[in-house]
Amino acid sequence: MHIEACKWYNDAHSPVLLMMDDLANTWVDTKGNGELELGGDWGYHKYAEQSAMQFLMDRILSQYPEVKVTFFVPVGERVGILEQPVLNQISLPINADEESKQFFRSVHEDSRFELAYHGTTHGRVGESAAEFVQEWSLFSSVEDARETIQAGMSIFRDAVGEFPQGGKYCGYESNDFSDDSIDESGFTWWCRYWNRGQNEQESLNIRGSDHNPLTNYDVKRFGKNNVVDIPSTLNGALLNGVMLPDASWKGRIKRMLGRGYIRWKLRQIDYLLRHRLVISIQEHIAPSRDDGKRQSPNILDDCDSLMGIFGYLSDKNVWHCTGSELARYVNVRDHTSVVQLNSHSFKLLYPLSFREQEISLRMSGSSSSRIRLPNQELREVKNGVANVPLQDGEYFMVEGDG
Numbered sequence: 001m002h003i004e005a006c007k008w009y010n011d012a013h014s015p016v017l018l019m020m021d022d023l024a025n026t027w028v029d030t031k032g033n034g035e036l037e038l039g040g041d042w043g044y045h046k047y048a049e050q051s052a053m054q055f056l057m058d059r060i061l062s063q064y065p066e067v068k069v070t071f072f073v074p075v076g077e078r079v080g081i082l083e084q085p086v087l088n089q090i091s092l093p094i095n096a097d098e099e100s101k102q103f104f105r106s107v108h109e110d111s112r113f114e115l116a117y118h119g120t121t122h123g124r125v126g127e128s129a130a131e132f133v134q135e136w137s138l139f140s141s142v143e144d145a146r147e148t149i150q151a152g153m154s155i156f157r158d159a160v161g162e163f164p165q166g167g168k169y170c171g172y173e174s175n176d177f178s179d180d181s182i183d184e185s186g187f188t189w190w191c192r193y194w195n196r197g198q199n200e201q202e203s204l205n206i207r208g209s210d211h212n213p214l215t216n217y218d219v220k221r222f223g224k225n226n227v228v229d230i231p232s233t234l235n236g237a238l239l240n241g242v243m244l245p246d247a248s249w250k251g252r253i254k255r256m257l258g259r260g261y262i263r264w265k266l267r268q269i270d271y272l273l274r275h276r277l278v279i280s281i282q283e284h285i286a287p288s289r290d291d292g293k294r295q296s297p298n299i300l301d302d303c304d305s306l307m308g309i310f311g312y313l314s315d316k317n318v319w320h321c322t323g324s325e326l327a328r329y330v331n332v333r334d335h336t337s338v339v340q341l342n343s344h345s346f347k348l349l350y351p352l353s354f355r356e357q358e359i360s361l362r363m364s365g366s367s368s369s370r371i372r373l374p375n376q377e378l379r380e381v382k383n384g385v386a387n388v389p390l391q392d393g394e395y396f397m398v399e400g401d402g
């Protein structure tokens with residue numbers, strides 16, 4: 001018998017994360033009449049009809065309840081794009097009042113969701129959209145960045161009840177001080193780069209220096225505290241050209257190619273599954289911006305594309321998880337070792353703080369259908385894989401009905 005830890009929970013081929021940028025206490029008055037229009041809300045309208053959250057739940061999550069969403073939240077007054085905005089925007093910190101706190105806390109406490117950190121204001125407005133400066137590019141030292149992060153984390157905790165465990169750079173932009181500021185602020189995980197790009201004609205071209213897809217689309221670590229770096233690997237708009245009516249000639253050709261074109265697009269997902277890499281689907285909570293332009297990707301425009309992606313994944317061996325669930329498993333996996341005692345028993349060595357966290361084990365050369373845990377409970381072995389909690393003592397492979 002040989003036992004080893006699975007790369008991902010339940011021996012999945014890939015973890016799947018829906019990452020939603022810019023859930024905030026913000027609303028863009030797209031009609032200019034003080035009434036909420038679909039797509040205007042970023043979270044300010046909570047669960048109201050036409051709100052962003054209601055759209056996400058009704059149109060996407062109701063079809064695929066297994067999907068987990070990690071929201072990246074600018075916790076302060078999320079700024080717009082322009083010094084002189086075209087559209088009126090309301091923006092408040094997430095702890096502005098009891099109703100706001102209650103809303104953000106209720107999202108975070110839902111087992112399908114997690115709120116993560118995404119700066120305070122998101123950056124500084126400019127005369128034009130091109131002159132917008134992203135938040136982590138504004139800091140002139142690690143101390144400068146840490147002070148703002150500390151203030152932001154206090155707002156987060158005041159609203160949500162605990163500190164955020166992870167987050168993402170605004171616009172994936174960072175400078176020489178950024179990684180240290182994350183490392184020293186106590187985050188367990190972070191999203192540093194838009195890892196896809198360059199080889200596709202996409203507007204987002206920001207990535208790290210890693211050009212090998214086999215490592216670039218996998219989790220990495222950085223900093224003295226080994227922060228788990230979760231890659232951003234898939235655009236939620238992936239299937240837009242084929243799933244949505246498109247009046248342009250390009251769109252018509254895409255539709256003519258029909259299934260062939262879809263298959264070509266789906267190769268991106270196949271690649272990640274085949275190599276057991278991270279599938280993190282990138283979206284924004286809303287299309288609206290105060291300069292009147294459309295933010296992309298966004299869940300309104302990409303709704304059908306997301307349906308296509310989740311439909312494709314529905315019969316695949318994947319693990320739907322949040323950022324913190326992924327980071328936790330990676331840490332458990334990397335810091336646990338299996339000590340085989342004989343042909344039917346083993347022990348697990350792990351840091352004390354991981355006790356009762358689950359690890360997935362693959363056993364080869366064993367016909368056992370169950371494992372008896374040190375606390376005497378039984379766990380099933382399915383297709384040679386078992387998910388067991390970390391405990392002190394011996395784990396026994398149970399033969400027959402044992």
Ligand SMILES: [Zn+2]
Pocket residue numbers: 021022118122170171
């Ligand atoms: Zn953002």
